[in-house]
Amino acid sequence: MGRFLRDNGLSIALGLLFLGSLAGMILAGWHQDIDEALRDGAPLPTLGGYIVSAGFVSALFENWESEFLQMGVYVVLTAMLFQRGSAESRDPDDPGRGNDQPGPGIGGWLYAHSLGLALGALFILSFVLHLLGSWRDFLEEAMREGEAPQTMWQYLGSSRMWFESMQNWQSEFLSTGVLVLLSIILRQVGSPESKPVQAPDAQTGG
DSSP states (O other): OHHHHHHTHHHHHHHHHHHHHHHHHHHHHHHHHHHHHHHHTOOOOOHHHHHTSHHHHHHHHHHHHHHHHHHHHHHHHHHHOOOTTOTTSOOTTSOOOTTOOOOSHHHHHHHHTHHHHHHHHHHHHHHHHHHHHHHHHHHHHHHHHTOOOOOHHHHHTSHHHHHHHHHHHHHHHHHHHHHHHHHHHOOOTTOTTSOOTTSOTTOOOO
16 A cells, blocks of 8 residues: 555645545535525525536636646647757757657557547547536526527627636646746756756756
8 A cells, every 4th residue: 555655646745636636526516506596585506506507617628628738738849849958948959858759650640649629628628618618607697687598509609608718728828827937047956846946046947
């Protein structure tokens, strides 16, 4: 058990942080909906009802969408582009990596690009689920306020939908760019995301 925890500590820690944060999001959002229902004199939402509500689904997958987009774009761009001195970049003067060629056939190509493809597929799935949740939330608001509903395709082109997405996308690209640049001059001892503490700033990669 000790060896298993050592070998998988990073995944376990991130998984526990994810579950704790998700539970916190659910409880905080549920109590917020309860407060709104009390103010409006509406029926109080149950926990199960809140978890499947349009507002929760939209908020959850709106964030997942931006995270998978960030990581997918990062994986693909770091395969093609360089940033001299960054721990997040290959060396532009020696970009090759041994044993890094696709195998034969379509199967080899798919495996060689499987990480980027998987992240892209997760982004698309999260985007669709965000769209469905946000659209349902809009329809519920329109019904309450007596406004005209929109089809899902009409809502896809709405400023509300794209504001929800872009407000997260911009922060993900900013944080990734900041990490790439800060890793040129700053260090974190022991982290594979940092160059060795005594490495010169111009050295690329860890």
